[in-house]
Amino acid sequence: MTTPTTPTSTTKSGVRREYLRAFGPVEEYLKVLDEGRPNRWKNLARRAFLQRPILRYAESSVGGADELEGVAARTAAALDEVVDALNGIRVEFAESGDELPRKRLAELYERARALILG
Secondary structure, eight states: OOOOOOOOOBOTTSSBGGGGGGGHHHHHHHHHHHHTOOHHHHHHHHHHHHHSOOOOTTTSSSOOGGGOOHHHHHHHHHHHHHHHHHHHHHHHHHHHOOOOOHHHHHHHHHHHHHHHHO
């Protein structure tokens, strides 16, 4: 008896849609700011972003170096640049305690979404 396999939901870009979850802390932080939630919520979302590094596509549970070919490899490389930038912001602002650059975070998050969803 064989075990059923679940189909992978890849997008036009060739990467798996599930990788969007890696950007959850960024999305939540931006959402809390947009909704004008109380400071307690803002601090929780900020801390979640600052304390959780975002994994590169190949390092994540949905990615893998063996499945990257052609367009998917180029997309994964572009995503890795976004991840590196977000993790750079994360490290820089975790040490300084300054306000996070909302506009830059939003730009990077939207770029990641566009790359993933194709």
